[in-house]
Amino acid sequence: MTSSPAKTVPDSSASPPSQGQGNPGIVPDYELIELLFFAYRDFVGEPDRLLEKHGFGRAHHRVVHFVNRNEGLTVAELLDILEITKQSLARVLKDLISGGFVEQRSGQEDRRQRLLFLTPKGRALADQLVGMQSRRISRAIAGAAPESRGLIAKFLSELIDRERPGSAGQRISTGTI
Amino acid sequence: MTSSPAKTVPDSSASPPSQGQGNPGIVPDYELIELLFFAYRDFVGEPDRLLEKHGFGRAHHRVVHFVNRNEGLTVAELLDILEITKQSLARVLKDLISGGFVEQRSGQEDRRQRLLFLTPKGRALADQLVGMQSRRISRAIAGAAPESRGLIAKFLSELIDRERPGSAGQRISTGTI
DNA sequence: GAAATATGTCAACAACATTGACATAATTTC
DNA sequence: GAAATTATGTCAATGTTGTTGACATATTTC
Known part of the structure; x- marks a missing residue:
């Protein structure tokens, strides 16, 4: 692979690839499109590597994050935030509960509800994850x-x-x- | 689901969930972390719905995008940009080639290389995708x-x-x- | 008591990622 | 020119995360 590296994000020169044919009046914003792609990839990539050590993935990250941010929320509310199916949530929630990161308690008013809470262990993980992402943002904005x-x-x-x-x-x- | 909707992004009040314990000196930036999550989800979600009509997914989107942006790039260069494995690329590339969106030509200097190009059909798709993402960015920045x-x-x-x-x-x- | 709701669970499947091994053709090196 | 390296393709197996649809249970509401 001694080939010249592919040019990609920051080009101001470069021959215009296809000039937005069929998109009358829209200026193609390649730069921000690609920056969003690369930035998001690395933004979630760093947490990924920590989660891996616990045998978790991105789906677990999201659950831990939003439970931390909304302790005592219901399963339905979490589904609403994540916009995934019950089954997708159930799978990762099971891991998190059996691993001692998340706890469920029945609702007091409505006992059908299972309110979600982080254990101290879960909170520690959430804090680590928020910490690394916050640091990255802070560096980026400094x-x-x-x-x-x-x-x-x-x-x-x-x-x-x-x-x-x-x-x-x-x-x-x-x-x- | 008559329950109160979960609070999530823009809170300036709200009881501090865990105050970044174990993250000495780091200010948790919940707002930007969550905005990045929701923004990216919707940013790729709109293209997803167009791609679905062709039987494609996000992986196809990325390939079409970067081939459009870098016509004539090699397979190795594309792997380098995407940071995925040969096998993952091969799968979607096969779909795109058999569907008539991408073309391969042998390199002139190095005939081992398979240079990647979009067909007019592929370019039309790439333009549509760039168009919708550019419009979204443009609206957001207006x-x-x-x-x-x-x-x-x-x-x-x-x-x-x-x-x-x-x-x-x-x-x-x-x-x- | 019947209907609606909140949750859990099961089976099956799809998309996209991984690893590791191996095959072929073309180029480079000695 | 033979040997090593490189670029690409392909196969088999596996894991994570998403989907759908059906069904079960407990609880609340009407």
Whole structure:
């Protein structure tokens, strides 16, 4: 592999590949599209390597994260946030419960509900994961103008779907969150 | 499901879940962590729905995208960008070639190489995908201060790993791209 | 008491990733 | 020119995460 490395993200020169034919009036934003791809990959890649040591994957990460952020939430609420099926959640939840990271308690008002909580062990893991992602964000934003953070948050929240009823984006835009 | 929707992203109040115990000095950045999750999900979710009509998935999207962006690249270069295994690539590449979206031609200097090109059909698909993602970005950035775009691009590129040798991040930071 | 709800579980399947081994053709090295 | 290396393809096996659809149980609501 002594071949020249593929050019990819930051090109300002480079022959225009296909000039957005069939997309009248839209300026192809290759740069941000690819930056989102690479940035997200590495952003979740680092947690992945820690999770692997516990035999967990990304799905476990999401569950631990949102239970940490919303202790006592119901299974239905978690499904609503993650937008996955009951079965997909059940699988990873089972791992997390049997591993002693997550606990279930019956709801007091409605005893059909299984409220989800982190154990101290689960909280420690969640904190580690949040820590590494927060550090990465902090590094990435360091030295930038003070208004950057707000602009970035605004941009990301505007990327989220507003139409899909019940979606995270929907809940954000209606202030239900 | 008449239960109250789970709070998740934009909370400034809310009881602090675990206050980053075990992460001395790190301020947990729940907001950006979750915005990245939701934003990326919807950002790739829209393309997903178009790809489904062709019987394709995300892996096909990535291949079409990077072949479009780098016509004539070799299989090895594509593997290098995607950071997946030969087998994973082979599977989707086979679909794309048999479907008439991608073409292979032997290299002129090195005839072992199979250079990858999009057919007009493949280019049309790539353009559609780039179009919808570009529109989403454009909408998200509309009305923001003119310097926003640069700040966002900087932030995202800073999220990318610089250490991993040969990685996209590495290539970016060394200007090899 | 009947209907609706919250959750759990089972079976089957699909997409996408992995590893490791091996085959072929072409190029490079000595 | 023979040997080693390289670029690619392919096979078999496996794991994670997602899906659908059906069904069971406990609890709440009407």
